[in-house]
Amino acid sequence: HSLMKRYILIFSLILAGIHAFSQTDSIASPKQKSEKPVKHIKVWHISEQLAVADTIPMDTATINFPDQNPVETFSIANSYGGNLGLPLQSKLYFKRPQGSDFLFDNAYKPYTLDVSSASFYDTTFPFTNLTYLTGGSAYRQEEQVKFLFTASPSGKANFGTTLDYIHAVGEYNNQAAKRFSGGIFGRYNGKHYSANGLVAVNNHFNYENGGLSDLSYLTNPDLNVKPKDIPVAITGYSVFRKNQFYYNHGYSIGFNREVKVSADSVRSEYVPVTRFGHTIKLEEMKKRYYEPTLERKFYEFSDTTRKIANDTAAVRTLTNLVSISLEEEFNKWMKFGLTGYVENEIQQFTYQPDTTLYRATKSNTRVGGVLSKNRGTNFRYSVLGDIYLIGYKLGEFRLEGKAVGNFRLFNQQISLSANAFIRNEEPAYYLQHYYSTHFRWDNEFSKMYKTHVSGSFSLPKLYTQLNVGVENITDYIYFNEKALPSQYQGNIQVLSADLKQDFHFGKFVLENNAVYQVSSVPDVLPLPGLTLFHNFYYYSKWFKDLYPQLGASVRYHSNYYAPAYMPATGQFYTQKEVLIGNYPILNVYANFHLKQARFFIEYNHLNKYFMSGAHFYMPNYPINPPVMKLGLSWNFYN
Numbered sequence: 001h002s003l004m005k006r007y008i009l010i011f012s013l014i015l016a017g018i019h020a021f022s023q024t025d026s027i028a029s030p031k032q033k034s035e036k037p038v039k040h041i042k043v044w045h046i047s048e049q050l051a052v053a054d055t056i057p058m059d060t061a062t063i064n065f066p067d068q069n070p071v072e073t074f075s076i077a078n079s080y081g082g083n084l085g086l087p088l089q090s091k092l093y094f095k096r097p098q099g100s101d102f103l104f105d106n107a108y109k110p111y112t113l114d115v116s117s118a119s120f121y122d123t124t125f126p127f128t129n130l131t132y133l134t135g136g137s138a139y140r141q142e143e144q145v146k147f148l149f150t151a152s153p154s155g156k157a158n159f160g161t162t163l164d165y166i167h168a169v170g171e172y173n174n175q176a177a178k179r180f181s182g183g184i185f186g187r188y189n190g191k192h193y194s195a196n197g198l199v200a201v202n203n204h205f206n207y208e209n210g211g212l213s214d215l216s217y218l219t220n221p222d223l224n225v226k227p228k229d230i231p232v233a234i235t236g237y238s239v240f241r242k243n244q245f246y247y248n249h250g251y252s253i254g255f256n257r258e259v260k261v262s263a264d265s266v267r268s269e270y271v272p273v274t275r276f277g278h279t280i281k282l283e284e285m286k287k288r289y290y291e292p293t294l295e296r297k298f299y300e301f302s303d304t305t306r307k308i309a310n311d312t313a314a315v316r317t318l319t320n321l322v323s324i325s326l327e328e329e330f331n332k333w334m335k336f337g338l339t340g341y342v343e344n345e346i347q348q349f350t351y352q353p354d355t356t357l358y359r360a361t362k363s364n365t366r367v368g369g370v371l372s373k374n375r376g377t378n379f380r381y382s383v384l385g386d387i388y389l390i391g392y393k394l395g396e397f398r399l400e401g402k403a404v405g406n407f408r409l410f411n412q413q414i415s416l417s418a419n420a421f422i423r424n425e426e427p428a429y430y431l432q433h434y435y436s437t438h439f440r441w442d443n444e445f446s447k448m449y450k451t452h453v454s455g456s457f458s459l460p461k462l463y464t465q466l467n468v469g470v471e472n473i474t475d476y477i478y479f480n481e482k483a484l485p486s487q488y489q490g491n492i493q494v495l496s497a498d499l500k501q502d503f504h505f506g507k508f509v510l511e512n513n514a515v516y517q518v519s520s521v522p523d524v525l526p527l528p529g530l531t532l533f534h535n536f537y538y539y540s541k542w543f544k545d546l547y548p549q550l551g552a553s554v555r556y557h558s559n560y561y562a563p564a565y566m567p568a569t570g571q572f573y574t575q576k577e578v579l580i581g582n583y584p585i586l587n588v589y590a591n592f593h594l595k596q597a598r599f600f601i602e603y604n605h606l607n608k609y610f611m612s613g614a615h616f617y618m619p620n621y622p623i624n625p626p627v628m629k630l631g632l633s634w635n636f637y638n
Helices: 001-025 029-035 070-074 103-111
Strands: 041-046 053-055 078-082 089-092 120-123 127-135 142-156 157-167 177-187 194-210 234-258 266-291 311-328 337-352 358-373 379-390 399-411 411-424 431-433 440-442 450-460 464-474 477-479 485-487 491-505 508-519 530-539 546-556 563-567 571-573 584-594 595-606 617-618 627-635
Touching: 053 571, 070 078, 070 089, 070 103, 078 617, 089 103, 103 194, 103 234, 103 266, 103 571, 120 142, 120 177, 234 311, 477 571
Parallel strands: none
Antiparallel strands: 041 053, 041 120, 078 089, 127 142, 127 627, 142 157, 157 177, 177 194, 194 234, 234 266, 266 311, 311 337, 337 358, 358 379, 379 399, 399 411, 411 450, 431 440, 450 464, 464 491, 477 485, 491 508, 508 530, 530 546, 546 584, 563 571, 584 595, 595 627
16 A cells, blocks of 8 residues: 555656646747747667667657566567566577677676667757656565766767666565666767767676575465565575776868859868778676575585685776778769778686686787668668687678668558678687586587578558568577586577567557567577567547557467576576466556656556466566556756
8 A cells, every 4th residue: 555655646746747847838938939949869879890870769759658668678578587677588589689708798788888779869959868667566666767968069069978777676585686877978070080989887786586496385376475475596696797988989081072052052062081990999897696605405516615606707808990991972973881990809808706816818800891881761781791810719700781771662661671691600708618606617619600681671651560580500509408508519590570560540559569480499599489569559649738648568478498597697598397488468558748758657467367377487487466667757958
């Protein structure tokens, strides 16, 4: 009851504040409104190596705000512990991040701020966003606070900062997580000199409970125990840190040419010809696993000379890349750009299983080039190739190509895209060598060889999008049923078809996302055959500026032997004992957009009240009981 009162109070304050805001704004005179300058804001991501911009939508969408959290934006189906902030792996193969040089990075990727996930801005006004999300049962709630500020002192420059804090207790014992990420970003785009910069800090702490130790508390209907009182397997802690400094800058040389504006006038236009670029990235990642009392019963192996587990692994990487580019604006008839680059990285790997510190320093150098056309809307493409010539990654190479085309056919806008790559990848250092309290290995894995082809077909007017991809992996490295890294000697094929189709019936909308996946060797690379997401809602305009979205969403995937989770290493490993899936999760919500504010109230896992049985995200980690969630996001345009 106290939690319900808290929610009602928060929701009442939201409505009162928004009502006051709308009343204040509505008294502005027509003259005042007409004198407001035209405002715009653009957002993009950049590629890590050469800082090529890729425009993305601004995170101010009026619909589906309840799904704007790190877990549900990452993928429509995920394996994780059930609490916001816990390590996570997508159940969709093509949504998983590409392998990192730091083995322990992947499970925290959805929560991490770095140059690959950071947004850069161009705005004609100072922009601020405050977002607050909360939910959960009494004293077990999860909370997330996000802050963004960005401003452009001139048309050439922009800077800003972003802060993101998560504190989530979790419905079950030893499930809490805390995460702070923050960054300072900026960009400059002058006539000759241009630059993009980012400083990012990520500190992540989470309990490890090993899952429930006795599932009868869920499966036995005669037992009525609160989730927080169900015993768990272990008491442990994980800490993950990732700090990054990134700076890409370049200087272009070119000439001025006259461009005819009208029959009587011309203007001078600067045409860049050659750009000399440099990228520097300094990155530190660190993972710590701690047990206050050694959990011998949970693990097959434990170093019995120790009373506690205190395992640390880290990598520091300094990367420098220099490039020379022939800009695509230079040639009026053959519009493409050509870039060549040389990249060197120095890495220091350290791990400390006890009081002894192990350190290894490595250096790698690769050369590569890019042929691309990034300007225009009808057709864009990029072809990249590089190879390591020096270092322990000697012989690792990649050849990647992508193309996007837009055209009209029978009054329909059609978008087509294609993506393909061939990669020969050196295994991450900690896949080869690792030493800790519960796990130790020294491997000599060979390189993984991947070939991938995918394509996308989109009809925006019909709300249709189809993505089909196939990938062949040779010598795939995975974590086996003993939670140890292993290499499959052979080929594995993965096929995926991802269809999004929305239907609009007046003020009602039905969003559908169906993903079909096939793994040729499911014992090594298990995937759910069918994954579904459906969202049915009413959307309209009430009064002057209030836009309600009232609806229900459901997530489902078919049965499969979902990977289990190993707390000591933070890795997902294969298992053949428990089938996971064949159970929907139904959420109902009311989402509203009023001028500069968005707010929602949602009830998760409603179907638990009329569907029996125990169901899990992954083995021993149950789906959360029904809980209420709230959210508020407010934009400030000054």
